[in-house]
Amino acid sequence: MAAFPKSFLQELAHKACERYSLKRVYFAEVLGKRRHFLTGAGQESFLPSKSAALKGNLVVFWQGELPCAEEEFLNFLKEEMNQGLCREK
Numbered sequence: 001m002a003a004f005p006k007s008f009l010q011e012l013a014h015k016a017c018e019r020y021s022l023k024r025v026y027f028a029e030v031l032g033k034r035r036h037f038l039t040g041a042g043q044e045s046f047l048p049s050k051s052a053a054l055k056g057n058l059v060v061f062w063q064g065e066l067p068c069a070e071e072e073f074l075n076f077l078k079e080e081m082n083q084g085l086c087r088e089k
Contacts, residue, residue: 003056006039008084012077013041020073022064023047030057055081 013025026040030053040061047063052074054060066073 003058004081004084010039010041012080012084013039015080016062016073016077017042019076020062020064020066020068022062022066024049024061024063026061027054028059028061030059035059054078 009027013027016022016025022042023045024040024042026042027038028035029038030036042063045063049061049063050070051059051061052070054074054077060074060077062073
């Protein structure tokens with residue numbers, strides 16, 4: 001099971017869509033060779049999805065062009081996730 005509540009990931013997906021003007025952002029959990037959809041935000045589009053591993057078995061997918069380097073986008077997500085973990089403690 002994912003380390004983050006779906007509600008937290010959904011809120012993070014909304015923030016990422018707004019901040020980076022992306023069509024869609026969603027999270028999935030890696031289960032063997034499969035990717036299990038958890039939650040996301042934005043509108044489905046015909047744009048190809050890009051993805052990157054985050055923490056543990058969590059993967060982020062996004063549709064649309066990033067207005068910055070991919071590394072900056074991933075750092076934003078990781079920082080938000082770290083803050084989320086700190087709030088839970």
